[in-house]
Amino acid sequence: MSLEEYHCWCSEVMKEFAERLRGVVSKMLVMLSLGLGLEEGKLEKELGGMEDLLLQMKINYYPKCPQPDLALGVEAHTDVSSLSFILHNMVPGLQVYKDSKWVTAKCVPDSMIVHIGDTLEILSNGTYKSILHRGLVNKEKVRISWAVFCEPPKEKIVLKPLPELVTDKTPPKFPPRTFAQHLQYKLFKKTQEDFVSPK
Numbered sequence: 001m002s003l004e005e006y007h008c009w010c011s012e013v014m015k016e017f018a019e020r021l022r023g024v025v026s027k028m029l030v031m032l033s034l035g036l037g038l039e040e041g042k043l044e045k046e047l048g049g050m051e052d053l054l055l056q057m058k059i060n061y062y063p064k065c066p067q068p069d070l071a072l073g074v075e076a077h078t079d080v081s082s083l084s085f086i087l088h089n090m091v092p093g094l095q096v097y098k099d100s101k102w103v104t105a106k107c108v109p110d111s112m113i114v115h116i117g118d119t120l121e122i123l124s125n126g127t128y129k130s131i132l133h134r135g136l137v138n139k140e141k142v143r144i145s146w147a148v149f150c151e152p153p154k155e156k157i158v159l160k161p162l163p164e165l166v167t168d169k170t171p172p173k174f175p176p177r178t179f180a181q182h183l184q185y186k187l188f189k190k191t192q193e194d195f196v197s198p199k
């Protein structure tokens with residue numbers, strides 16, 4: 001296969017993967033909306049819908065590491081996305097923080113790992129938790145992961161707890177922000193008080 005043919009093949013495969021994954025995203029957002037007692041299309045609409053919800057792929061390459069106890073592949077973080085989907089080359093390394101412990105995600109053939117990210121935590125007023133996770137390195141094997149992040153548009157939508165979920169007993173836990181402002185907050189570790197109300 002020539003390089004040109006290879007590029008062509010890759011883009012065909014990616015196109016089909018993106019289309020199929022977009023369908024899975026919609027289905028998961030229906031379930032998550034219903035789980036909050038909302039109408040089924042609510043979260044999809046709040047995140048920009050078919051027009052504006054963006055799928056971004058990042059490929060992580062974790063080289064072999066002679067001293068895996070002294071290094072991390074990806075430091076502990078939560079994803080800014082609404083949902084994140086992870087495929088990997090069946091080498092363990094992803095850990096999630098659960099019940100005050102780091103738990104290694106099982107490598108299940110033909111499956112994807114799905115994370116809730118910050119955006120859904122904000123919209124759900126904290127009912128859905130953005131999972132803290134990290135990536136370890138391996139002494140013997142290279143690890144590769146393909147992460148797809150579903151992100152709302154940067155400026156068009158103001159992210160805040162959905163009014164249906166805010167009551168006297170459950171006041172809003174997050175001040176309003178655009179996705180762009182949220183990124184700034186995460187990248188530069190600003191405090192919530194640093195948010196200026198978006199227009």
Ligand SMILES: O=C(O)CCC(=O)C(=O)O
Binds near residue numbers: 074086093133147
């Ligand atoms: O490599 C993984 O399994 C996770 C990577 C990750 O957390 C990320 O790219 O945000």
Ligand SMILES: [Fe+2]
Binds near residue numbers: 077
């Ligand atoms: Fe992540």
